[in-house]
Amino acid sequence: MARRGSNRTGAEDGDAANSASRIADCARTRSTSLSLAEISDSEIPESIGDLTWLTSLRITSKQLAGLPKSVAKLTNLTALTIIGSGLQTFPEALGRFTTVTDLSISAHELMELPGDLFRLTNLTSLTLLTGQVKVLPEGIGGLTRLVQLTAYLDITELPDSFGRLTRLTELSLDAPHLTSLPDGFGNLAGLTVLKLRAPQLTVPPPEIVSSGGPAVLAYMRGTSVDSVRQWASKLLVVGQGRSGKTSLLKALRGDTHDPNEDSTHGLNVGRLSMPHPDPPTGTEAEELIMELSTWDFGGQDIYHATHQFFLSDRSLFLLVWDAQVGWEESKLYYWLDLIKARAPHAPVLIVATHLGPRPPDLPLHTICEAFPGLVVESMAADSATGEGIDAVRRRIAAEAAQLPLMGAVWPRHWLDAAEAVRAHPEKHVEPRVLWDLMAEHGVTESAQQHYLASALHSLGDILFYPEDDELSGLVILHPQWLTSYISRVLDAKEVRDSHGIFTSAHRGRLWSDLDRSMQNYFVSMMERFDLSYRTTDASSSLVVELLPWDPPDYQERWDSALEPHRRELRLRYRLHTVPPGIPTWFIAREHRFTVDLNWRTGALLRHQDGRHYGLVTVDRYTKTAEIQARGPYPHHFFSILMDGFEQTLLRYPGLEITRYVPCPGVLESDGSCHHEFLHTNLLDRLIRTPPLETIECPVHYEQLNVRKLLHGIEPPAQSRSEELAVALGAKVDGLSNDLRDIKNQSRDILDEVKEARIQQTAIAAEQQRAFLTELRRADSRQAVLCPSVVSVQRVRRHRLGGIWRDSVFRLHLYCEAPGAWHRIPGVKPYEVRASSELEQAVLPYARRVLAVLKYAVPVAGAALGVAADDLDKLLKSDVALMKELVKGLPDELVSTSPQLGDIRSLVRATEHHEYRQMQNLLLKLDPAGFWGGLNKVTTPEGPTYWLCDAHTREYRRQPGNRSANALP
């Protein structure tokens, strides 16, 4: 009731007010937009029909069953949003809203989309978050004005009519069971933003989808012109060293057995062709030949981390073991764990070799129970005598024929070009040669050449990193060639003896057949794979797989990081297996924090501020990993490390991960408490209404605050850090005043100021990072089209005749370095004439930026070529002007609905409308994409930021000579 009479357009009340009073409010203020948020009543009163002037209506309700008849009178409505989690049938009245151009419906229980929906032919923007709907009717093709479509559906296919939506520019589709796109999809020529989450898709193949919208369109257009089916796939052969992998492949090919077969160094790629056992009807040739590219991996442990990059899902695995050695010694569980982690959907054929006195027995039933759906059969064959080889070959053919990508449709030219690239005899070429080769085979468009190259890269056929300054000049056509050189380093006793330090002297000896530039290229390649990093003495690298197992003495340093604050954050990961590369890849990836205290299963790291420390440890026996951070305000550093670690774990899409928060309690008897809380469980407690704020530790019986346990683990922790930022800001100001008094310049105060500043910066960093993460959550890396942090001012411009007439918005770009947001010195702002239309886009966005910017801490200016004081002044004036600018804006902040679970990202995507609008504005203002000289940097932890040169250097592996793009 307190809100009555306030003239707030579209305000949403947090409390569950009844809709009648809101409608009455609206009737009095004649506001054109009405929001009925979280209303408690299931029926909306008919009086809503009196609000005939309404143009925008938003209803969110858990109880909503339908809409009153009178809504039909709202003939001016153009935007309608209904979020009704309980809505089971579509409101009948909906079909009458023919004036509506913008419709958004979230209804998780809705099973069907009625034909009525497709009468709304004026729709330009449609959002359907209806995850249970199994069919998208052909009627969708009638909505030819659609520009933007966001949908979460349970469909397996899109209707053919979809190709008629030729005005579509933005499509976000989350369809977990979608298998193919319709032929007409290629007609959607204007589609610039395509976000597809469709893991089951085979047409186009995932390697194309990962390149983004334009690649998908080019592919679909290509197939509609002329397509062929590709009958090829990969056969990956793994197992312990000397188990008989190479020999088995030879036997399958019909080559003679070599009793003295050499051990495989790195990996060997070859071919195996076999007839399709059951060619689809209509196949022209009498016999359809399937081409399998065989990947024979050297079995030695040391290679395993390198091999992971070539173990791809949607391939067939042969897991080979030596019957005379036995299944346990052959580590079948280890290999199955690994395959499951890396390629959870791949079929595995277990093959015992070396048939002899000891029968090839194994507990198949138990194994199949432990790995449901993974193992397709267990067989036995002898490569020396040929016994059983035919049966294995037949079984491989049968399984290969079933692989999802066997027989995939490709544009004819693309396939021709791909074949030509695969058959090229050179080991490496310049990109120019690759493009020429593709052009010769009909792929002439530069963009298409890039999509194809990136698909071949994802398939493991070539290695090419066009966005990496150091690696972009070369295309490796045969990955096994590169791995053989890496293997030499991994095999080298001298490198192992020097604790993994690979010096230029080693390089000269081990890679003597490579010239200098190729050696450098290979070193960079190893860094790309997180296998090594350059040490401070830039001529050496540290090969992380060769680090010693025993930790150095780090404890004292680690303990000192706890004083004087005793602030510590911890998170524990329990994994179903500790696969190769964990945590070594992480150690390489995060080496910018190194203090040279690394070992094979852990590392002590330090933040650049010198006060925050992190510790990462892995226990292979208990299959746990732990991340800890300590310092004055460890949350920021902790989240960086956590992101980096999660990013590394992502290389294993099938890895089972459970996260725990260790109990911080201390027991009188024996030190710290050993209990751990399930991370999801803690989160669940807070989602409850009312939230369960405390939890009892079952070991030491203390009631613990759940938020405190989770602090720093769950972004963005906005309110907590805001409070602290305010308090600290005041403290720093106060202390600084004290300092002006000469007598008071004691060490203590200086130290205190320094300490407070470190904390302040860490808090700002956490907020700024969380802001950008949230903003870009729905974007892929490619979609981070332009910088997002801008300060906005409105200036009156002096016109001829001395009259102040024209008003412009002035936009200053900011460097996005977390914790150090700053204007870029010497760069002119963008200017755009203010209009009311623009205001709607700019102001709400400016407010969001301001919410974070106001706590920003002045950057140390020296590195940026300006005095810190000047930057500080700019920052303060930007904040003041922005406050002025957004004053009077209704304080409506759209809430997201956590109940919606996995469709959350899409909900956010649609609610990030203002971000999109700002993005579009900036793209118009800077069509050449200069962005004040900011660099787009993808950090090793995943997020992409736009950074000034000085801050870019922090992420570069070596100052000044490489871009910091992370691995794919």
Ligand SMILES: Nc1nc2c(ncn2[C@@H]2O[C@H](COP(=O)(O)OP(=O)(O)OP(=O)(O)O)[C@@H](O)[C@H]2O)c(=O)[nH]1
């Ligand atoms: N009798 C017999 N010998 C075999 C069989 N398979 C392999 N061998 C022999 O076992 C040894 C190892 O075989 P490889 O094929 O090189 O084994 P691998 O698994 O490729 O070994 P790595 O490359 O080191 O991982 C060689 O001496 C082979 O001749 C088999 O089925 N029967």
Ligand SMILES: [Mg+2]
């Ligand atoms: Mg071998």
Ligand SMILES: [Zn+2]
């Ligand atoms: Zn406890």
Ligand SMILES: [Zn+2]
């Ligand atoms: Zn910067």
